[in-house]
Amino acid sequence: MLLVNQIRQDKERVLNSLRKRNWKEENLSVLDKILELDDQRKKLQTENDSNLASVNSKSKEIGSLMREGQKDQANTKKQEVAALKEEIKEREERMKMVNLELTEHLLSVPNITHDLVPNGASDEDNEVTQAWTKDLPQLPENAIPHWDLAKKYNLIDFELGVKITGAGFPLFRGKGARLERALINFFLDEAQSAGYEEIIPPLLVNEDTARGTGQLPDKEGQMYYVTKDDFYLIPTSEVPITNIYRNEIVKSEEFPIKLTGYTPCFRREAGSYGADVKGLNRVHQFDKVEIVQISKQEDSYKALDEMVKHVAQLLEKLELPYRILRLCGGDIGFTSSLTYDFEVFSAAQKKWLEVSSVSNCETYQSNRLRCRYKDENGKTKLVHTLNGSALALARIIASLLENNQHEGGIKIPKVLIPYTKFDNID
Template identity: 60%
Template structure:
């Protein structure tokens, strides 16, 4: 979340920048400033009274030594009255801090200067692209038909067991899934990322820490009895490793990678765009997370984007990178690049990764700081990216590599699959 310092010192600029995300912040910012002023005033009063209380309390012993018992008793009565008054002020401060937090978590992150104007995905900017779109013959079919033909994925069985959006992978389909996971994890390790195996459920504090709560509460599966949430991405548990932690600048950047199943309700999703693997309630993904200094975080973002570009290039998929406009960005992001791969049978681009810099927005929620070389503490910057999400990668691999003899496996994956062709 935004810091009170940023809001108080740059009020008009904050309101103006949030307008790029099409968020009208004027009223809520004014509420925050008013409550903060009241809180500061109450804190000043409390500090003065505590100082006075301390002084009077010290005088009681001296008065007793001097035999001034009546004056000492009067001082004791005054101290008791002041303590009651202070308790009232302390309760007011708690309420003000609670109100401030409830308001602050409703404000999205400020977009960076590099974010283009725009309202929808149509306004995103293509940064660069690569790879060749295959020329499929007229007999080419989409991945859901290929999955049935070669007995790779059973969507109907998933409906029977759990419901729509929970496919069952079988045979070479399951082996291809496992191959992709291992390939992505090995590539991350080679790039210097420490592998983490996180829990698949998190508590509410973790959800608030990375910004899924309260913004995406309706999209998360909630185990109400235990008040735990199924993770929508490994970003949540991995980034929360650093909640309430003070790091040393010499240890930054920290680079973590994690495979997990991901769970998303995707409420309201329907139609052709969700057929097959295009949109699922449970899917597999490898996530990369970085914790860095503010001065270096955008260099880290560039490195992460280049890293993901290397993955889709090695998988021999046609790809493009989009710089998201203000209206299409996530609640917590300061700058996001989306990766899409081309699905030749569906004749459409499919999103397979988002790589984002959250600057200090998540860190302020997490209370994740670092101690710089001058021994001063300040908020870190957090970044993450999908490297990669499997469903649409799988869809594009199946569709783009279909031949009359079967489905060809890209060379980079053959050591992991143990086969070159699905036939």
């Protein structure tokens, strides 16, 4: 959520950002509406505070009058207070309405985009900032897509997943399960070497937490919800991990904060059907190792670069062909200022699959989280929050299986062999 002051002081920038996100001109007036509501809010509060102050002082007077036994005068004062209270009640009612409407509008405004974010309407307009310049893997004509490979080598059983739960809940077994676990451990070890502290967070979160990172209210339908206890299944470990710092004032010596965590991720993916959901391309439950950084405002883009390099290096080590995209205004997430996506080439499907998304949310999340720090002048500032996948497992497995298939099975990349304890799947 943006601060009203960001809109007030830098309205042009916010407007340009909304245009970059392809907002219709007629919807841009929401900013004026916000400023107007904020003015109303301030006016109401000033009036109300002075009434409250007057109630406070009169109550004190009543106290001393009572002690002196001046009952009549006290009663007169009491009546004055009663009148004020009527007014206060009425005004607070209005303040509530104004605040509600103000928040509602603020929530509808996405984060301000970074200048580097390219214009564009959809994922086709994303800017390739690092293309794959070497040859793409060439597979023979009869190359097998990963869902068939998974079946052939008994690595993943999609039908059993359906039986046990439903579509989109794959069951890993044997070397498939082992490969999954190998990747998790490999990613966690790499993150640890890069200075990230490992976290194993709860997989269910409460409403405050879901609100903190911006999943609520607008992405409500994307999360699984446990009605009996009002918990949400996490769509990514970014949610519980970033919320560690909800309502905190971070001490400056704690920076840089670098956290990593492996968790399963649960996504309802309501409304997405079709070719893309085949196999592991889009599932309701998948494993992911996430990296999170919480930084001072001036350090966040350095941190973003560092995270991008970290992810790139993982893909290098896995020997997977990848490219890096800078998301355009039409594709970038609501809460992000600047996002880099990583896509891996899955050679049998002949498709680029998104395996990581690294974002700087600047103060958009921290405003909601109320996560702050003191700068060198002792001024309280909102932190910048960053998160990135390092990496999402399902699609990595998909491309690993497809790209590394050969006559005698599926070859395991060298870095993983210490983890899998086998070098080939057959």
